[in-house]
Amino acid sequence: xxxxxxxxxxxxxxxxxxxxxxxxxxxxxxxxxxxxxxxxxxxxxxxxxxxxxxxxxxxxxxxxxxxxx
Numbered sequence: 001x002x003x004x005x006x007x008x009x010x011x012x013x014x015x016x017x018x019x020x021x022x023x024x025x026x027x028x029x030x031x032x033x034x035x036x037x038x039x040x041x042x043x044x045x046x047x048x049x050x051x052x053x054x055x056x057x058x059x060x061x062x063x064x065x066x067x068x069x
């Protein structure tokens with residue numbers, strides 16, 4: 001490594017729900033369906049979302065929203 005320290009912030013599903021306004025149950029449904037919602041990591045029973053992945057997903061949703069004229 002080049003001496004720089006990288007920190008990676010992980011969020012719980014409740015934190016993601018609060019940040020995005022999406023219900024925890026919806027996040028859980030999206031995970032079970034696959035391919036929807038922000039990417040996540042699972043360690044045992046714990047589910048965590050990368051803050052960067054959530055921000056990227058929200059930006060992608062914004063780009064996909066139809067523009068109003």
